[in-house]
Amino acid sequence: MISPTIPDLIARAAHHPFLGEHLAMGQGAHAGIALAHFDGIELTSAYEPIFDISVHGLAQSLSCGAEGVDRFGDELGFQAVTHRLGAPPFDVFDPFDNIADDQQLVALDRMSRALHAINFFGPQRHGLLFLRVHERLLKSVKYDHGLHFSNVLTSFNLSPARIVIELPAAAVAHKTFLGYLTRSYQHYGFKVAGNLSNAGQILSVSETARLDFIKMDASVALRDATVKPLVGYAGRLKVPLIFNRVMDETQFSALQQYDVRFVQGPLFNAHYHDRAA
Template identity: 65%
Template sequence: MIPPTISSLVARAADHPSLREHLSLDEREQVAFASFGDVRLQSAYQPIFDVSMSGMQTLWSSPEQADRFGDELGFQALTERVDGEGFDPFDTVTDDRELVALDRLARTLHAVNFFGAQRHGLLFLRVHERLLKSVKYDHGQHFSSVLVGFGLNPARVIIELPSAAVAHRTFLGYLANSYQRYGFKVAGNLPNAGHILSVSDMARLDFIKIDGGAVLRDAMAKPLIAYANRLGIPLIFDRVATEAQFDALAQFGARFVQGPLFEPRKAYALR
């Protein structure tokens, strides 16, 4: 089977009424972009590294060359304006239905640029709490149908749930089961280390994410890693910003890390 290209995926988007007027191809750069009102949006990707690879032992001495080391578990998709600034639709859109439409557009944009460029690994896509409340049932159904229609595999997409959802065990279980039923994997952001106790068979997550700096400040890295290992769920330390943080997490046995330390252009933001 011939892998899809970005241009072929953008062409397929013309068959979707909600996409055809918004998703386009930048002929010069050969990347997809999305138009939302007078704003032009593009995709950016932050790598998530597996620091258990031997090459990553030298990462602290040359973080700007992070893409040369180790293996990448996958990439976190970030939504930017074409000028490189972060774009937060929750600051600009008040209507929930419009917000859901924009979120679906952004997810499709990131999937097109990710799969069409034949990136390896997993694609992590964040979901905002407000969106979870706006869609009442069958979370993941619409996006799964779009991906399958494009010939793309939902199993390579990680839906990343916000900390507010993870804090409620019953709601977390419902969301995880719904997204997994439609072929996705699910990650949950922990508000703090103690909320790992919310993760159970009721909410069987595929990944757990937490702020690495906060964990180190609270001196919870070692017990958190141990508990995640007992659960058998991979733990990703997010927002790793300094070499000292990276060093400390590695010494405690952290395996997966991401954050501004690994972005040469320092474009990381809350996106």
């Protein structure tokens, strides 16, 4: 089967009333990528790599310096970031910040996820696509979480199996709700990751909420000296643990003192995109 290109996927999106109104191919310098037009702003996708640092024995390669980008390992996948066209790479921008109406937020969230899927699968990127879900969306959609997006992907001839729905820490904190959300998204073919706001939240992850991934802020875990117990507990659960927001070489070195496998953050973004360019 021939994989669809970005123009193919935009053509298919045109058959969806809402997506067809807001998604289009870029022009000029931005030709070849999909854009979203929302509330007078042009949005596109950026992708943060998530590295498997167990691959290349990186403890011996730290002396290479951060410019040795291949030392980070192989990509597990990429986390999508909504990006304002023309802004600096990974400029902090959240289009959801000023939206008060829940239904408008649901529409924007669905548009963003479709945009990122098109820009990810159209160029035949490898690995998994991690997509954040806004906390308010989880409360606004009452049941069948994942059904709508699964239907959209099916209409695009794309599989949900390579998409990881990333739940906010507020959802992970409620064990029953976490279990329901995890089962619902997995029922529709997605993988599910849960963000922890602190190490203690990992206790919410159980057989009733069998997450596919756990994510933890590296700065918080290092500050609280919880990297080792988190790695150990996640290992017993057999759930891969990703330390995100790794800021610098010092944090990276500290994480490598433990059996940390997956990392993500600003330290890796610039080097990865310099290499990709």
